[in-house]
Amino acid sequence: MIRSSRTWMMKLMGLPTCEEIEQFAYSYLEEELQLEQKRKFERHLRGCRNCQRFIHTYRQVARPERLLQKIPLDPCFESRVVQYLRENH
Amino acid sequence: MIQPLPEQDLIQGLKRKSTEAFEELVAGYARRLYYVSIQILRNPQDAVQETFLKAFQTIEDFREESSLYTWLYRIACNQSLMKLRHQSQHKVVPIEPYLPRFEQGQHVDPILDWSSAPDSTLETQELTDFFEKCIQELPGDYRLAYILKDVEKLSEDHVCEILGVTKPAMKNRVHAARLVIRKRIEEHVFKRNTSKAAAGGPTSAGAVGWGLMS
Numbered sequence: 020m021i022r023s024s025r026t027w028m029m030k031l032m033g034l035p036t037c038e039e040i041e042q043f044a045y046s047y048l049e050e051e052l053q054l055e056q057k058r059k060f061e062r063h064l065r066g067c068r069n070c071q072r073f074i075h076t077y078r079q080v081a082r083p084e085r086l087l088q089k090i091p092l093d094p095c096f097e098s099r100v101v102q103y104l105r106e107n108h
Numbered sequence: 109m110i111q112p113l114p115e116q117d118l119i120q121g122l123k124r125k126s127t128e129a130f131e132e133l134v135a136g137y138a139r140r141l142y143y144v145s146i147q148i149l150r151n152p153q154d155a156v157q158e159t160f161l162k163a164f165q166t167i168e169d170f171r172e173e174s175s176l177y178t179w180l181y182r183i184a185c186n187q188s189l190m191k192l193r194h195q196s197q198h199k200v201v202p203i204e205p206y207l208p209r210f211e212q213g214q215h216v217d218p219i220l221d222w223s224s225a226p227d228s229t230l231e232t233q234e235l236t237d238f239f240e241k242c243i244q245e246l247p248g249d250y251r252l253a254y255i256l257k258d259v260e261k262l263s264e265d266h267v268c269e270i271l272g273v274t275k276p277a278m279k280n281r282v283h284a285a286r287l288v289i290r291k292r293i294e295e296h297v298f299k300r301n302t303s304k305a306a307a308g309g310p311t312s313a314g315a316v317g318w319g320l321m322s
């Protein structure tokens with residue numbers, strides 16, 4: 020009941036619910052939200068720890084540079100591919 | 109430095125089976141295709157080689173309705189996925205169990221912030237490995253969409269072109285893939301910290317607070 024009253028309050032303030040935060044997360048990150056939508060989205064975030072954590076980690080997955088390292092590639096890779104093509108066509 | 113050929117000339121050269129044109133194609137695209145394929149396969153060298161062989165054999169069929177780059181990407185993705193399907197140990201994790209659950213608009217499960225969780229080099233490596241595993245275990249359509257959009261950072265239009273899907277469909281796949289990876293890492297970090305706490309070791313507790321249900 021406490022939970023739903025929270026949703027009710029967000030609704031009353033014209034703010035998105037947590038579920039809508041998830042639905043709009045892609046658009047938010049890609050800067051596709053209109054200014055007013057974005058403002059409401061961020062007002063919800065300021066008042067909701069769960070959604071702050073959600074967006075924070077969602078962004079990490081969407082921008083994986085920190086976690087995914089590019090494996091260095093053998094400098095002769097291209098010549099080996101060319102060699103392979105010569106032998107196989 | 110030799111100036112690379114304009115794409116049109118390169119395509120014409122390829123259709124004439126010119127060796128120089130093929131060498132230029134490999135020089136221009138091998139690395140990019142390697143990095144796409146490595147997200148799909150552990151060892152992508154064969155897949156990349158076969159991509160070029162296939163390109164070489166089927167260049168006459170290339171009708172230039174897309175860019176050369178898009179055409180090659182598509183072949184590389186298909187070759188890699190085909191190889192992956194033949195690897196018997198390959199596991200695919202379903203999407204649904206990892207999508208967030210809501211009740212009356214609110215999260216049912218508390219959200220864990222693992223964003224600063226790795227607190228040592230060893231843990232960072234371990235998390236990187238797990239991240240890669242999560243990508244590889246996504247269902248094929250979701251995996252490709254995620255790799256092209258978020259790892260390769262291609263434009264939305266370009267991803268749609270390669271996948272042959274509409275923009276809303278592409279966005280749905282990328283979003284779902286992000287949700288699944290996010291949730292799986294959350295569970296992974298939580299499990300790791302719980303077992304460390306049980307063993308009496310230090311945990312990244314400071315970095316991973318559970319959300320207070322409000």
Ligand SMILES: [Zn+2]
Binds near residue numbers: 063069
């Ligand atoms: Zn919320």
